[in-house]
Amino acid sequence: MHKVLTRRRLIAAAPVLATGLIxxxxxxxxxxxxxxxxxxxxxxxxxxxxxxxxxxxxxxGIAVNAIQGVAEELMQRQQMEGDSSPADVLITVDxxxxxxxxxxxxxxxxxxxxxxxxxxANLRHPVNLWFSFSTRARVILRDKSKVxxxxxxxxxxxxxxxxxxxxxxxxxxxxYNQSLLASIIEADGSEKAEAWAxxxxxxxxxxxxxxxxxxxxxxxxxxxxxxxxxSYYFGRLLGRDDETRKKLEHVGIVFPNQQDRGTxxxxxxxxxxxxxxxxxxxxxxxxxxxxxxxxxxFADANYEFPVRAGVAxxxxxxxxxNFKPDPVNVSALGKNNAExxxxxxxxxxR
Ligand code: FE
Numbered sequence: 001m002h003k004v005l006t007r008r009r010l011i012a013a014a015p016v017l018a019t020g021l022i023x024x025x026x027x028x029x030x031x032x033x034x035x036x037x038x039x040x041x042x043x044x045x046x047x048x049x050x051x052x053x054x055x056x057x058x059x060x061g062i063a064v065n066a067i068q069g070v071a072e073e074l075m076q077r078q079q080m081e082g083d084s085s086p087a088d089v090l091i092t093v094d095x096x097x098x099x100x101x102x103x104x105x106x107x108x109x110x111x112x113x114x115x116x117x118x119x120x121a122n123l124r125h126p127v128n129l130w131f132s133f134s135t136r137a138r139v140i141l142r143d144k145s146k147v148x149x150x151x152x153x154x155x156x157x158x159x160x161x162x163x164x165x166x167x168x169x170x171x172x173x174x175x176y177n178q179s180l181l182a183s184i185i186e187a188d189g190s191e192k193a194e195a196w197a198x199x200x201x202x203x204x205x206x207x208x209x210x211x212x213x214x215x216x217x218x219x220x221x222x223x224x225x226x227x228x229x230x231s232y233y234f235g236r237l238l239g240r241d242d243e244t245r246k247k248l249e250h251v252g253i254v255f256p257n258q259q260d261r262g263t264x265x266x267x268x269x270x271x272x273x274x275x276x277x278x279x280x281x282x283x284x285x286x287x288x289x290x291x292x293x294x295x296x297x298f299a300d301a302n303y304e305f306p307v308r309a310g311v312a313x314x315x316x317x318x319x320x321x322n323f324k325p326d327p328v329n330v331s332a333l334g335k336n337n338a339e340x341x342x343x344x345x346x347x348x349x350r
Contacts, residue, residue: 035061038281041078043071044268048301051243056288062281071097078106081277088282091270096175096182098130098269099334107271110268112282118290118308122329123267132330133289134304135321137231138180138264140254141216146225154257155184155264158226159199167200168215171208173345176230176266181343182336183264186328190339197347208350213237216242218263220247230266231317235303238316255323262324266333268304 038056042049043193045068053064067074071092078087090106092098101107107129115124117132123132139154146166152158158167170177205224215227218233234253237244255263270289272282288294292311299306300314312318 026160035063036278036281037063037065038088038278038285039086040064040066040089040285041074041087041273042066042068042089042270043074043097044068044302046301048125048297052289052294052297055294056285059288060281060284062284064285071177072100072203075101075104075106078273079104082256085273085275086277087273088274088278089285093268094175094179095264095269095330095333096179096337098125099269099331099337101130101271102334106274108274108276108279110272110279110286114287115290118274120307123269123307125271125331126329128271130269131286131290132267132269132307133295134268134299134302134307135325136267136302136304137255137264137325138176138266139229139231139234139235140256141219141227141229142254143219143222143225144250144252149252149254152226152254152256153259155180156188157256158203158228159196161199161202163203163226165203165205166225167203168205168218168224169200169208170211170215170228172341172349174211176212177228177349178337178340178344179266180228180264180297181334181340183326183328185336185339185343187261187294187326190343193340194343194346197343197349201347201349208324215252215318216248220251229276231244231305231320232303233276235314235316239303239314253320255320257326258324261328262326265305265330267307267330268298268302 002125049066053066056062057064074090078085078090090101092101102125109127109129111128123135124130142149144151172178181193181197184196212229212233216229216237218224219227237248257263270286272279274288276282289298290308293306295306295308295311303314303317305313305317
């Protein structure tokens with residue numbers, strides 16, 4: 001995951017470094033002159049993001065400048081910009097990335113009664129460096145014609161030799177898999193987690209390739225019997241069109257570990273940038289993201305689960321029913337990330 005910046009990207013980031021100006025921002029719109037601006041670095045990018053920014057500007061008069069990109073590149077950019085970074089807010093996905101942002105000192109702790117109240121304690125950083133705004137579950141998909149739901153009650157079960165040649169999962173480069181393994185380390189300890197990773201690798205239906213979506217589609221096409229995927233990729237496929245829905249008719253979703261710790265979840269989240277020039281507006285933006293209206297837009301855009309109590313997920317997701325999430329503080333996923341990567345290497349997880 002630790003890609004090196006390409007020369008082209010370094011050059012692209014250079015004007016910002018040299019001048020300290022926000023030259024890279026695609027849209028700078030004016031609102032009330034005195035309400036100011038908020039500059040957002042976002043690794044989430046959906047058409048609905050603009051809806052959210054517009055809602056925020058309408059509500060507060062604060063103009064939004066957004067720059068969107070891949071998490072690691074945005075974080076590297078912010079790091080290079082240092083204390084002259086224009087970033088006020090960093091939004092990203094996966095606790096592993098939020099942890100990395102913390103390690104790189106890209107965030108600052110903030111105090112907000114609203115965020116303290118509405119974001120559950122296990123979904124925010126222990127000293128409020130970041131907050132989660134939506135969650136996603138790493139679920140198991142099953143070919144209903146081959147596997148009964150009760151036959152695959154836990155992640156641990158995926159390592160059972162009876163599933164040899166049956167499992168589809170992405171590579172160990174996926175931070176989603178790293179975080180899943182980090183959660184297993186947290187629950188079962190390193191030794192058992194390593195035995196699990198080895199068992200899983202021995203059960204693969206094919207060499208890991210493609211993203212989560214490709215695992216679901218391969219399953220639909222008759223490859224393997226079980227796939228591991230983030231819930232929203234399955235939701236997106238179901239929401240795509242009738243043809244795709246038809247293809248997936250014999251694919252079912254399983255929320256593992258309901259009888260013990262609960263299903264592994266991860267988050268989209270964000271925090272206030274370490275050198276935010278508009279800190280107050282940054283806090284206001286994060287508070288806006290946890291409002292009921294924003295939660296609905298934020299979670300619906302990507303078939304995720306809203307964090308705020310009382311806000312329902314989109315229909316397709318709601319139809320899966322309720323499940324028990326693993327209540328561990330998601331910061332443990334970052335803490336165990338390096339250990340997870342070492343275990344994956346030893347297990348030969350490509
Ligand atoms: Fe994703």
